[in-house]
Amino acid sequence: MEPQTEAFTELDIHLSIGQARTDIDDLDLGIIRLLRMRRAVSQRIQRTRLRADGPQIDPGREDDIARVYRSHFGDSGDDVAAAVLRACRS
Numbered sequence: 001m002e003p004q005t006e007a008f009t010e011l012d013i014h015l016s017i018g019q020a021r022t023d024i025d026d027l028d029l030g031i032i033r034l035l036r037m038r039r040a041v042s043q044r045i046q047r048t049r050l051r052a053d054g055p056q057i058d059p060g061r062e063d064d065i066a067r068v069y070r071s072h073f074g075d076s077g078d079d080v081a082a083a084v085l086r087a088c089r090s
C-alpha cells in the first residue's frame with residue numbers, strides 16, 4: 001500500500017471516529033436529560049409514599065422495571081436497571 005493512501009485512510013478513520021464520538025456525546029447528554037427527568041418523577045413517588053408512612057422502595061415494581069431492561073439488553077439489562085434505579089433514589 002502507498003504511504004500516501006495509508007495516511008489518508010488513517011485520517012479518514014480518525015475523522016470518522018471523531019464524528020461518531022461527537023454523536024455519542026450528544027446522545028449521552030440526551031440520556032442524562034431524560035434520567036434527570038425520570039429522577040424527578042421517581043422522587044415524587046418515593047416522597048409521596050414516605051409521607052404516608054410507607055416504604056421508600058417497592059421491590060415488585062423494581063423487578064418489573066428490571067424485566068423490561070433485560071428484554072432489551074439481555075443479562076446486562078439488570079445492571080442498567082440497577083444503575084437507573086439507584087440514580088433515581090431520593
Ligand SMILES: O=C(O)C(=O)C[C@]1(C(=O)O)C=C[C@@H](O)C=C1
Nearest residue numbers: 042045046057058059061062088
Ligand atoms: O414506581 C414507584 O413506585 C417508584 O417509587 C419509582 C421507582 C423508580 O425509580 O422506578 C423508585 C423506587 C421504587 O423502589 C420503585 C420504582
